[in-house]
Amino acid sequence: MSTGTKRAGIAATRAERAVAEALDLVDAGGLEALTMRQLADRMGLHLPAIYRLFDGKDALIDEMAEAILAGAVAKLPGEDGDWKDRVRAMAAGLRTALLAHRDGARIVGGNYAAKRSNLTFVDSLLGGLLASGLPRQRAIWATSAVFCYVLGETLEEQGATGDEVEVLKSVLGKRKYGHLEAGPVEPMLDFDERFRFGLELLLAGVDALVERR
Structure with a gap:
């Protein structure tokens, strides 16, 4: 050597x-x-x-993002089986990888470095959405939508301090927000259930687009 x-x-x-x-x-x-x-x-x-x-802190953060995404890549499902199950597994794996580190979503968000883990994960997610029957361009957009959805939900979850329910209740008690005051407030901050629901909403949207073709 x-x-x-x-x-x-x-x-x-x-x-x-x-x-x-x-x-x-x-x-x-x-x-x-x-x-x-x-x-x-x-x-x-x-x-x-x-x-x-x-080269600087930004370059370091790019590598930190790559390390976090490596955790999601390690949990990628196989290419067999129902496309929805594959996308669900990939979205859940990405969320788990982001939550494994404080500010994980902030580190990965906005990272466009063309590195192995990043590209491998996105390529696999695109493959799952192409399997739905979406045309390639729409599958690319759907891939971005799912990835950004996971980032956004995780970003909000990691920013929570634990007293959000009490704060919301105190504000809503002033009777200025009729629809929200009808409650309940707690489900708004149930991050696990909210994440699952939002993901199913996206998958249903993909189904609807495929059926229109």
């Missing part, structure tokens, strides 16, 4: 460790708590060493 190859391998291993350490920092203090200097201190490195691994 050449010296250059060894150095590249060491750098890759160090970058992988840096991503894991960065995710630990976010798990402990949130995305705002992550700085390149803090990461360097945690790893016992000088700051320039971190910048040799990543």
Whole structure:
């Protein structure tokens, strides 16, 4: 093995460790708590060493997103079986991967890096939606809709502080929002059931589009 190859391998291993350490920092203090200097201190490195691994914080976050999405890729279903079951499994796997890390949805959201885990997951999701019978262009849009739905729902879930029901009830008690006041409030913040319902709504929409062809 050449010296250059060894150095590249060491750098890759160090970058992988840096991503894991960065995710630990976010798990402990949130995305705002992550700085390149803090990461360097945690790893016992000088700051320039971190910048040799990543061009900047955005590049680091891209790699963190890739690591999170690798968790979803690891749970991808096979290509056999009903397309709806496949899409359900992929959406649930993505949600689980995002929830595995604090601010996981924020890290992945807006990430357009053309990296392996990202592209593998989206390609598999597209395959599931193509199996529904949608034309390719609509299947691509449906893929984006499902992916963004999971991101949005998870983003709201991860932003919840736990007192939302009480806050809503106190506001709605002022009798300015008739439809909402009719309640109940609790289902609005039942993230598991809400997620399942919204996903079924999207799948029903795909079915409706296919039937119109």
